[in-house]
């Protein structure tokens with residue numbers, strides 16, 4: 004990380020993830036564990052330390068059993084089985100005997116003795132070139148972390164749900180599930196060591212209007228709780244101890260933003276139509292039911308992607324059909340007659356990854372996620388499909404399957420929906436018989452067979468977040484290779500074009516709901532490529548609409564034509580951005 008000094012302030016650079024500026028006190032969350040202190044004891048204290056160790060072991064065992072019980076309930080016995088390995092670590096007599104011996108012989112505190120012994124075993128196991136032993140090393144690290152937390156009385160950082168003071172969270176990482184429940188009144192912004200623009204944590208930050216910077220590498224080591232910082236989510240900066248001059252400059256930035264936002268409000272209720280009369284649908288992406296009202300207020304024409312997985316996280320069990328039905332119904336009725344595309348569960352990837360509730364996979368993005376999970380866990384899928392079908396009479400509901408990679412998967416998903424519909428018909432439950440179903444096009448194989456997929460669905464929605472990572476082999480979460488994650492890579496441009504053409508040849512509509520749709524510099528490119536709908540984070544709707552109303556489709560089509568024949572991602576990006584800058588210069592009159 005580059006850190007420079009200016010008038011006594013320090014500037015830290017990262018990846019801008021969610022626009023906005025905030026200032027306040029740092030709260031270091033889930034801090035990396037530092038070494039615990041060694042304390043010399045007197046003889047009489049030794050039994051007390053052994054007693055503390057035993058209590059911590061009992062407490063840890065209780066915690067692991069509780070997690071295992073919850074996972075068993077939510078995911079089944081097979082998944083809960085992984086915690087057996089954790090319980091075995093707790094019973095490892097060799098480690099425990101060595102800790103006890105060190106406490107007794109060296110007369111040292113239990114946490115120090117335990118950390119030393121656990122670190123030694125961890126280092127030894129991880130150094131051996133054996134997959135099984137490396138897994139055991141990870142188990143040991145997890146369990147040792149819990150034991151140490153219990154010994155030193157920590158819960159891995161404070162609970163972000165019970166904040167009493169406004170603050171800026173600085174953390175190694177924030178999981179999507181933690182981010183989804185951040186209290187917007189207390190969390191002014193956040194910065195993380197890891198992460199990238201298209202992680203679900205960054206996506207959530209944007210939809211929650213929380214300024215955020217990610218990929219800051221080691222900022223958690225540079226800052227302390229209570230320090231005063233300014234976070235600039237436009238440029239990806241954290242400024243420690245900002246000077247009066249910096250605060251003044253940022254005050255101007257904020258004022259400009261407010262005046263731009265007011266200006267954008269003027270087009271809010273107008274259609275997304277170009278100067279030469281080409282209309283597209285501008286929808287919003289939604290993650291939380293409680294944000295539904297903002298969709299309409301922001302000027303979106305419905306929901307192009309409702310990520311249902313946020314109903315499933317941070318809880319002990321899969322939501323019942325009735326609970327899901329109530330959620331889907333609430334969104335559908337609130338937005339009626341505007342459409343709501345409900346995407347079936349896209350669990351896996353970075354959602355749940357930082358949790359213990361799903362088995363860890365070596366390669367989760369290529370693993371047991373999304374439609375693959377649902378076609379396997381039919382009971383979970385049944386609850387959701389039935390709930391969506393029931394909600395389909397309450398508004399303009401559409402159903403969409405994520406991560407389809409082959410025709411057989413789509414056939415199975417469609418057949419399953421038909422099976423659920425037959426059940427509901429037999430129960431005399433009303434449904435919309437013309438419910439539209441669609442697939443996300445987010446795996447390169449789906450693009451190449453789009454012509455075939457189009458025969459079995461009513462629409463496509465291109466998920467560029469995943470399409471880019473799978474096509475370019477660039478992990479969308481990894482800040483170290485974020486520079487390789489190029490939405491304008493010629494391969495991506497051509498894949499979008501192939502998808503649009505296949506959809507239109509088969510008379511179905513095609514949307515784009517990845518983060519690329521909300522990047523104003525790329526909007527003309529997407530329009531020119533022929534996408535019928537753009538679905539973007541709610542806060543981005545006004546600026547995208549403002550821009551569309553200032554563009555000409557003829558210019559956008561020439562740009563797309565240029566892009567299809569161009570071999571340089573940078574040139575495509577530059578040309579698209581230049582078009583936007585000349586059409587809507589106001590959108591660029593911002594931050595420093």
Ligand code: PEP
Pocket residue numbers: 308310349445465466467468469470516517518
């Ligand atoms: C995508 O992959 O582009 C997408 C919209 O889905 P998600 O970001 O939820 O994976």
Ligand code: MG
Pocket residue numbers: 405445466468469
């Ligand atoms: Mg996706």
